[in-house]
Amino acid sequence: MSRRSCLKALGAAGCTVLSVGAGKAHAARNFSGWPDRFGMLVDLTECVGCRGCEAACNRANGLPAPEVPFDEKSVFEEKRRPTASAFTVVNRYSPKDGPRGPVYRKVQCNHCNEPGCASACPVRAYTKTPEGAVLYDKELCFGCRYCMVACPFYAPAYDYGSALDPRIEKCTFCHERVKAGGIPACAEACPVEAVRFGRRKDLITLARERIRKHPGRYVDRVFGEHEVGGTGWLYLSGVPFEQVDFPTDLPDKPLVEQTKGFLSAVPLVLVLWPAVLGLCYSAKRYKEEER
Amino acid sequence: MGMPLAEYVRTLVTPLNVLAAAILAYGIPMIVIRFTGGLSAVTHASNEYPWSILLGWGLFSGVPLSATGYVMATAVYIFGFKKYHPLVRLGVLTGFMGYLFAVIYLLIDIGRPWRIYYPMAVSYGPTSVLFLVAWHVALYLTVQLLEFSPAILEWLHSRRVRRWAILITVAMTIAGVILSTLHQSALGAMFLLAPGKVHPLWYSALMPVFFFVSSIYAGLAMVIAVSTVLARYLRDRADRQYLETLDPLTVGLGKGACVVLFVYFALKWIGVAHDDHWGLLATRPGAWFLAELLLFVLAPAIVLTLGVKRQSARIVRAGAFWALAGVILNRLNVSLIMFNWNLPGHFHQIVPPMREAGIVLAVATIHIILFRWIVNRMPVLREHPDYPDHG
Numbered sequence: 228m229s230r231r232s233c234l235k236a237l238g239a240a241g242c243t244v245l246s247v248g249a250g251k252a253h254a255a256r257n258f259s260g261w262p263d264r265f266g267m268l269v270d271l272t273e274c275v276g277c278r279g280c281e282a283a284c285n286r287a288n289g290l291p292a293p294e295v296p297f298d299e300k301s302v303f304e305e306k307r308r309p310t311a312s313a314f315t316v317v318n319r320y321s322p323k324d325g326p327r328g329p330v331y332r333k334v335q336c337n338h339c340n341e342p343g344c345a346s347a348c349p350v351r352a353y354t355k356t357p358e359g360a361v362l363y364d365k366e367l368c369f370g371c372r373y374c375m376v377a378c379p380f381y382a383p384a385y386d387y388g389s390a391l392d393p394r395i396e397k398c399t400f401c402h403e404r405v406k407a408g409g410i411p412a413c414a415e416a417c418p419v420e421a422v423r424f425g426r427r428k429d430l431i432t433l434a435r436e437r438i439r440k441h442p443g444r445y446v447d448r449v450f451g452e453h454e455v456g457g458t459g460w461l462y463l464s465g466v467p468f469e470q471v472d473f474p475t476d477l478p479d480k481p482l483v484e485q486t487k488g489f490l491s492a493v494p495l496v497l498v499l500w501p502a503v504l505g506l507c508y509s510a511k512r513y514k515e516e517e518r
Numbered sequence: 519m520g521m522p523l524a525e526y527v528r529t530l531v532t533p534l535n536v537l538a539a540a541i542l543a544y545g546i547p548m549i550v551i552r553f554t555g556g557l558s559a560v561t562h563a564s565n566e567y568p569w570s571i572l573l574g575w576g577l578f579s580g581v582p583l584s585a586t587g588y589v590m591a592t593a594v595y596i597f598g599f600k601k602y603h604p605l606v607r608l609g610v611l612t613g614f615m616g617y618l619f620a621v622i623y624l625l626i627d628i629g630r631p632w633r634i635y636y637p638m639a640v641s642y643g644p645t646s647v648l649f650l651v652a653w654h655v656a657l658y659l660t661v662q663l664l665e666f667s668p669a670i671l672e673w674l675h676s677r678r679v680r681r682w683a684i685l686i687t688v689a690m691t692i693a694g695v696i697l698s699t700l701h702q703s704a705l706g707a708m709f710l711l712a713p714g715k716v717h718p719l720w721y722s723a724l725m726p727v728f729f730f731v732s733s734i735y736a737g738l739a740m741v742i743a744v745s746t747v748l749a750r751y752l753r754d755r756a757d758r759q760y761l762e763t764l765d766p767l768t769v770g771l772g773k774g775a776c777v778v779l780f781v782y783f784a785l786k787w788i789g790v791a792h793d794d795h796w797g798l799l800a801t802r803p804g805a806w807f808l809a810e811l812l813l814f815v816l817a818p819a820i821v822l823t824l825g826v827k828r829q830s831a832r833i834v835r836a837g838a839f840w841a842l843a844g845v846i847l848n849r850l851n852v853s854l855i856m857f858n859w860n861l862p863g864h865f866h867q868i869v870p871p872m873r874e875a876g877i878v879l880a881v882a883t884i885h886i887i888l889f890r891w892i893v894n895r896m897p898v899l900r901e902h903p904d905y906p907d908h909g
Binding site: 345348370375376377379381384386388389391478482486488489490493497501507 | 553554556557559569597630633634641645650651652692699700715
């Protein structure tokens with residue numbers, strides 16, 4: 228967050244604040260997010276594919292009724308992604324290295340520690356709250372959809388069918404409920420506690436504990452612990468993550484790091500180019516005068 | 519016009535005008551449908567593919583092809599290549615119009631176009647590369663309008679204001695280079711945020727450099743292309759100096775473009791080496807990468823070399839058109855063809871539906887019509903008799 232505000236200072240006030248901004252960036256180097264932020268732990272080995280979380284999410288967010296009811300299993304025949312009217316979906320897999328029977332994976336916004344969507348947004352419509360939710364403000368959005376390009380999890384969805392009032396729709400981590408002391412609807416609805424709400428750091432401890440206790444049951448990895456700088460949602464799986472469509476080619480650094488080098492070169496170009504080009508121009512004038 | 523209306527209307531019925539009318543008759547209603555039924559009524563509208571050909575062509579290809587203004591103004595006013603003076607205004611006009619229409623494609627694509635100024639006035643997102651692009655395109659559009667203003671002012675016979683406009687030429691040129699360096703490269707930097715989506719052979723930390731360097735030869739090649747087309751179709755709007763110097767100047771521009779193409783070719787290999795992606799070259803995307811690089815960068819570079827060696831404007835023109843095709847291919851590869859390359863159903867997504875293609879063609883047609891309208895009236899290919907030695 229402070230890195231972002233530092234860059235904001237750079238952009239808004241120009242080169243004069245360059246030194247101040249650099250100082251802030253230095254101080255923010257070890258910023259690792261809001262310490263007590265919440266997260267979720269999804270245990271793929273527990274999930275039974277009942278789609279109760281989908282139904283609960285639909286109710287909690289007042290979304291339109293789905294085309295096929297939530298107890299319909301035929302939806303598993305294709306791989307779905309969140310849409311503007313379904314913030315979470317469950318997919319079914321039959322991985323080759325898997326245990327007997329299918330593996331289910333719930334998909335929604337992962338609420339990154341340093342979200343790519345937020346660093347993509349040219350109008351700062353995204354906020355990472357201290358509670359852990361990544362929230363979107365439709366009042367600022369002009370619909371460029373760069374956040375969707377930047378999200379490595381394809382989480383933000385857009386209501387393409389709306390001509391003049393389109394907006395991004397995605398999981399809100401049930402922010403209002405959490406702020407009021409509740410827990411997100413999907414976690415509350417899960418009959419087998421495959422989706423578990425808690426402080427992110429406690430969930431990591433819990434996940435590690437489970438892996439240690441049941442080494443045969445889990446692959447030795449907590450997805451989301453480090454990916455793109457860490458995500459609020461964490462996953463345990465009994466099969467290699469790539470076999471259940473997790474993107475496993477992501478850098479461990481937050482996505483904003485990918486563009487930081489470029490953005491920090493911007494003030495340099497602003498300052499150096501006029502000098503260099505001015506020099507070229509004077510050299511040209513000098514030669515003309517000599518002639 | 520001095521002729522009866524019926525006769526004038528009859529002169530408008532030319533094959534090209536009929537084609538333009540047909541395109542507009544189909545495309546303009548599609549734009550209306552976009553603003554009544556939403557993007558899903560005209561595009562594939564996918565959450566996995568937020569950007570389609572509207573931006574892949576209109577913004578990501580349109581902006582490098584509009585590098586003409588900064589390339590020509592820098593060559594003439596900063597580096598002192600004075601003999602290219604007859605092509606500066608054309609370069610600036612091509613650039614200005616290119617940016618204007620890039621914004622128009624954008625306005626059709628974005629959700630709430632009336633909020634387009636939000637990054638400039640309402641809420642700042644300076645960690646966003648798109649924030650930088652928005653600012654620079656807006657500023658550069660203004661700069662190019664100022665750069666082109668002498669031509670407009672000559673057309674309007676506004677001698678005094680024109681003198682002011684001429685005075686700021688060098689300052690505007692320098693501003694133009696800064697803004698262009700930054701936003702041409704920023705268009706590449708935008709995709710740095712999508713490391714898992716752009717194919718690794720195209721995804722590179724050097725993307726901003728690739729986009730900037732290729733914009734230089736794109737600008738030079740575009741000046742060759744546009745000046746050629748105009749010398750053919752609007753010959754009566756050009757003065758003798760323009761027509762007589764065009765061939766040698768074309769060869770000169772070709773020489774510049776050729777050098778930059780070879781530099782770009784080398785840089786692309788540095789990109790592969792930097793990420794150690796040699797192994798990927800043996801895959802199917804690798805073959806496509808090699809096709810882009812050998813057939814659309816190296817091949818036009820060789821044609822241009824040949825043209826320059828033989829001092830043949832004809833060969834140089836062929837090389838320039840070829841190089842432009844290569845730039846468009848590269849931008850489409852990064853923004854569309856090799857974006858989400860490993861998703862199922864990818865091919866369907868990258869081929870635009872008829873309705874969207876109709877919108878793109880309609881906007882491009884309006885672009886050409888407006889361009890022709892300006893060149894027909896303002897001193898672009900000629901010096902205004904009242905203002906010799908224009909700015």
